[in-house]
Amino acid sequence: MSLSTPVRVFDNHAHANELTGLGAVEVARRFKRAGGAGIIFVSLLTWSIGGAPGDRGWVEKLYEHTVKNSEAARGQGLISGAVVGVHPAECVKLRESGWGEEEVEAFMRWTVDLAARYVAEGRAVGFGEYGRPHWDVGPDVVALCNRVLEYVVARARDVGAVVHLHLERRGEETVRSVAEIARRANARPGTVVMHHVEPRVAPLAKELGLVPSVPVGRRGEFEEALGLEPIYVVESDYIDDNRRPGAVIPPWSLANKIRRAVERGLASESYFDQIYRNTESLYDVLLHSSV
Ligand SMILES: [Zn+2]
Structure with a gap:
């Protein structure tokens, strides 16, 4: 099998943190060396950079x-x-530390408005990660997160932002509930990303106007995704934290996995090129402006 034509790889969701890991320069350098072409960096947790x-x-x-x-x-x-x-997770922490529901909601809305300013000024391309905890938190926190989520999607429409959603993994139920919120908030189709989605519900997400983002590092899921039409985008979800090695894969492993999949004939170059182009069109603004 020829190794000549490089496959273009775009990591749709990664984090970098020089306080706990390699930091963005080194992460980017390694990704580039492995053949990476594009990468979206997403905000960590406030306390992961030393905040409260x-x-x-x-x-x-x-x-x-x-x-x-x-x-x-x-x-x-x-x-x-x-x-x-x-x-x-910040909503959960604040509720646990005694903040009232309304107080938390007002704070979260403020964070969304601030994010909107970043996008309007061309310094960011999207909002995230907002959404719902993937662990059990009780119906009140879920309802609170859903109200925030609807606001996130509505503000994203105002400023032309992409949204990265962190969600529980309850298959079809999760997809339908997000699609319903997106519909209520009048989201632009193809701008609300289901980060870390299960491949089996990717086609439904796509059908309902959402963008499925498949984590390549989860055992078996990349292989499962290769059985689908190339309707999704891929992500490493790298967290760049030395204390949690192996929790997710680094972006350069994502690039290597894709290259190997082509070499082994599991999918064609044009298949991955379509996935690359899906990501490109998601961040249209990136490619046609000075951002
Ligand atoms: Zn993430």
Whole structure:
């Protein structure tokens, strides 16, 4: 099998953190060396960069950190954009620490408005990761997260942002509930990304106007995804944390896995090229502006 034609690879969802791992420059350098072409950096948790939940100043620092990561990737010759926002885990932490529901909701809405400003100013391409905890938190927190989520999608439509959603993995039920929220918020089709989605529900997500983003590192799931039409995008979900090695794969492993899949004849180059182009059109703004 020929190794001559490189397959273009776009990692749709990754994190970098020089405080716990390699940092964006080195992550980007390694990804590029493995054949990577594009990478989207998403905000971590406020406390993963040393902040405290519920602190507006730390949210600003978090967004700046994410923007810097994508600038570092561009400095290494990659296509890159920042997705800025506050993780649903922050809602859970704040409720646990005694914040009232309304207080948490007002705070989260503020973080969305701040993210909207970043996108409007051309410093970020999307909001994320917002959504719902993937662990059991009780119906009140879920309802709170859903209200935030609807606001996220509505604001994204206003400023032309892509949205990365962190969700529980309850298959069809999860897909339908997100599609319903997107419909209520009048989302633009093809801009709401289901991050870390199960391949088996990717076709349904696509059919309902959502963007399925398949994690390549999860055992067996990449292979499962290869049985689908190339209707999805791929992600490493790398967290760049030395204390949690192996939790997810690094972006360069994603590039290597894709190259090997082509070499072994599991999928064609044109199959992966379509996946690359799906990501390209998702971040249209990145490619046709100075961002
Ligand atoms: Zn993530």
